[in-house]
Amino acid sequence: MIIDLQKFIAAEQPFWNELEQVIARQEQDPYRRMSFDEIRRLHYLYQRASADLAKIDTYSAELSMRLYLESLVGRAYSFIYGAQQETVRFRPWQWFWRTFPQAFRRRWRAFALSLAVMLAGGVFGSAAIIIDPEAKAVLMPFEHLQMDPAERVAKEESGANEKRLGEGKTTFSAFLMTHNTRVSIFVLALGMTWGIGSVLLLFTNGVMLGAVVADYLRVGQSAFLVGWLLPHGAVEIPSILVAGQAGLLLAGALIGGVAAKPMGERLRAVVPDVVTLISGVALMLVWAGLVEAFFSQYHEPTIPYAAKIAFGSVELILLALFLRYSGRREIGLAVRRRLLGRWRKRQ
Secondary structure: OOOOHHHHHHHHHHHHHHHHHHHHHHHHOOOOOOOHHHHHHHHHHHHHHHHHHHHHOOOHHHHHHHHHHHHHHHHHHHHHHOOOOOOOOOOHHHHHHHHHHHHHHHOHHHHHHHHHHHHHHHHHHHHHHHHOHHHHHHHOOOHHHOOOHHHHHHHHHOOHHHHHHHHHHHHHHHHHHHHHHHHHHHHHHHHHHOOHHHHHHHHHHHHHHHHHHHHHHOOOOHHHHHHHHHHHHHHHHHHHHHHHHHHHHHHHHHHOOOOOOOHHHHHHHHHHHHHHHHHHHHHHHHHHHHHHHHHHOOOOOOOOHHHHHHHHHHHHHHHHHHHHHOOHHHHHHHHHHHHHHHHHHHO
């Protein structure tokens, strides 16, 4: 029983204020980790405020104070005992080196399907050009690709393209980044058509790429072709394939299987990886756009084809190693910890 209510409130108010400050500080920065002493102090303040609420609950004249304490104790209870998922601070560097390649490997079957579709389109485009060279007017929508390959090579090696780019290299680079990113997001979005749109777009891109390759190879312009496409294509083409991977992953979640889970559950399972993959694609396309604008468009004698081919080959190898091995050590450690935990439970 409280003999002097006002004296009681004056004595306990500092503890209530301290509890409110602790909760507010954690709500403002949910990533902050509390020390053991801070956790113990929080629990003490919560217990004290709960006891004070029980004491003051019988005083109808102090309704506002009782409502304040009820709210404070409720917030503290929710914070301490609430079933919350562990909050993890987003670390861009860690996401790029671990989360992105791990998501890629986890969904490698969708990537393999995306690659198969584009390769099928490439074979079709190559065959069409070899059988009917005039078909490139239909297969290649860009004017500079419809030129005779030998004529274009002579024009490029004369430096005409370098003069055309001039001071507009930065603008051209930005255009390439935004255009390729839009195309990649479109490939992903078409996964909503149960993958039909994604497959058609991947196949179409494969047809155009195969037609270009066959057109230049058949007239002996292999050095120009590889030196032109490889520096930026070593990253740009895999980016489109990863976008297709994300689109097909989304399509798989929509279609389901024989014993499929509810659609909402399937989508929740794949959305984190879909977002991770398309975000990684955006970063890859930034690099590809820079390389295409400032390096790929310059040919002999400005930059030897051998140097460009070597640069593109190194890019491709590093990208393959990155997607294949980056973040693998962390996966191994996690698996070992999980197995060790299971072994200890059995003991």
